Amino acid sequence: MTTLQRIERASSRRDGFRRSWYRFSKNRLSVVGLVTVGIVVLLAIFAPYIAPYPKDAGAVVNFRHANEPPNWSHLFGTDDVGRDVLSRTIFGFRYSLMMGAVVLSIATPVGVVLGLLAGYMKGRWLDSVIMRITDIFLALPPLIMALLINAVLGPSLINAMIAMTIMWWPWYCRLVYGQVAVLRNETYVLAAEMGGARRPHLLLKEILPNCISSVLTKMTLDMAIAILLGASLSFVGLGAQPPTPDLGTMVASGSNFLPDFWWIAIFPVMAIIFTVLGFNLLGDGLRDFFAVEEQELDKQ
Numbered sequence: 001m002t003t004l005q006r007i008e009r010a011s012s013r014r015d016g017f018r019r020s021w022y023r024f025s026k027n028r029l030s031v032v033g034l035v036t037v038g039i040v041v042l043l044a045i046f047a048p049y050i051a052p053y054p055k056d057a058g059a060v061v062n063f064r065h066a067n068e069p070p071n072w073s074h075l076f077g078t079d080d081v082g083r084d085v086l087s088r089t090i091f092g093f094r095y096s097l098m099m100g101a102v103v104l105s106i107a108t109p110v111g112v113v114l115g116l117l118a119g120y121m122k123g124r125w126l127d128s129v130i131m132r133i134t135d136i137f138l139a140l141p142p143l144i145m146a147l148l149i150n151a152v153l154g155p156s157l158i159n160a161m162i163a164m165t166i167m168w169w170p171w172y173c174r175l176v177y178g179q180v181a182v183l184r185n186e187t188y189v190l191a192a193e194m195g196g197a198r199r200p201h202l203l204l205k206e207i208l209p210n211c212i213s214s215v216l217t218k219m220t221l222d223m224a225i226a227i228l229l230g231a232s233l234s235f236v237g238l239g240a241q242p243p244t245p246d247l248g249t250m251v252a253s254g255s256n257f258l259p260d261f262w263w264i265a266i267f268p269v270m271a272i273i274f275t276v277l278g279f280n281l282l283g284d285g286l287r288d289f290f291a292v293e294e295q296e297l298d299k300q
Contacts (some may be wrong), residue, residue, distance in 0.1 A: 023289055030285020036278025044094040051087035059243040067261050077263035079253065085264060088245035089271045095157065095246045096275060099230035099239075100223040103164045108219060111172025112211070116203050118173070119180025131177065137170040143229065150238040157240040160233045164226060175218060179211045213290035221283035224276040231272055247272050 025031055048054045052075075062082030070077045076085035118130040149163035183189060189206050197206070233239035234248025242249060247268045254265025 024285060027285050027288060029281050030288070033278050033281025033283075033285055036274065037282050040093050040275050040278060041097065043090050044097045047091045047094050051084075051090045053084040053087040054091075056083040056087045057091040057245045067257070067264075069261075070263055076267045077261075079250075079264045080257060080261070085250075085267050088250060089247070089268055091245040092247040092250060092268060092271060093275065095240055095244065096227045096230065096272070099157070099161060099164075100226035102161050103168055103226050103230075104219050104222060106165045107168035108172050108215065111169035111174075112176050112208075112215060114169070115173040115176025116180055116208065116211075119177045120184050120199070120203060120207070122181050122184070130173070134170040134173045134177075137167065138174065140167070142167045143232065146229065146233060147236070147238060150233055155238045155241060157244065157246070160230060160239040163233070164229060168222070168226070171222075172215065172218070175214060176211050179214060180207055183207050183210055213286075217283055217287045217290060220279055220286055224279035224283070227279070228272065228276055 043050060047057075051057065060081075060083055062078075065074070065078050065082040066080055068074055068078040068082075074084050074086065076089060079085055079088070114130050114134070118127045118134075121127045145167050146160075146163040149166055150159050153159040153162060184207065189202060192202055192206050230239060231246075231248030231251070234246045235252045237252070240246035240249050242253070250268040251265050251272070254261070254263075254268065257264050
């Protein structure tokens with residue numbers, strides 16, 4: 001490739017990115033979601049530097065300042081042992097994002113690979129085995145099964161992630177399976193197959209790229225659900241354990257002091273709502289963006 005071709009290709013990529021960003025930015029709610037998610041990610045990454053009292057994220061007690069309402073020294077007030085609620089909420093973003101990221105980073109590849117194999121081998125024994133196992137998992141209530149698995153493994157943040165991962169991969173398997181079952185009969189796939197392309201090439205180079213948009217959109221929306229489910233497990237005592245500043249654990253602890261010391265529970269609840277809303281808005285924006293992009297490709 002010559003230098004001129006490299007420059008032209010780089011210029012084409014920049015133009016494509018500008019057009020994509022323009023289409024995405026036309027949806028204001030999507031931009032709001034992107035900004036919200038960006039704020040949450042930055043707070044999670046730089047929590048030790050942003051939190052006014054970073055030591056309060058650990059096993060610290062200061063009974064002299066216990067149950068203080070919101071004030072200039074503690075904008076979100078303090079909890080029952082005198083820890084700064086704002087600092088613990090900021091650190092709580094870190095654990096919430098870690099919960100969703102770990103679960104999806106494991107469940108998504110497993111589900112996508114199994115969906116690719118089952119969809120491409122549709123009608124054969126491998127398809128039947130994979131999809132029947134998937135159907136069994138999908139028939140079970142996710143929250144109830146996550147509670148059961150986590151209760152058997154023991155209450156902890158890691159076990160909560162394991163329980164959620166076990167219940168999450170079938171959704172991606174079913175999603176990819178439905179798309180691959182259609183894409184495998186497309187002209188470009190059949191042409192590559194007739195040209196001698198091997199199965200890994202067909203699955204990874206020809207079919208998978210056309211499933212990525214749906215998978216990315218679902219991952220963004222599922223981050224919100226995973227965070228909410230993780231907070232639910234922590235709320236009932238099966239997730240992160242004290243003194244870990246997990247948002248669900250903070251809500252559970254603060255609910256014991258309602259309505260007198262409302263700030264202990266209300267601010268972590270608002271943080272959960274803020275995070276979940278951001279990922280939902282971003283996911284909706286990505287879904288609309290990819291839908292428009294596919295329509296333009298069809299016209300071409």
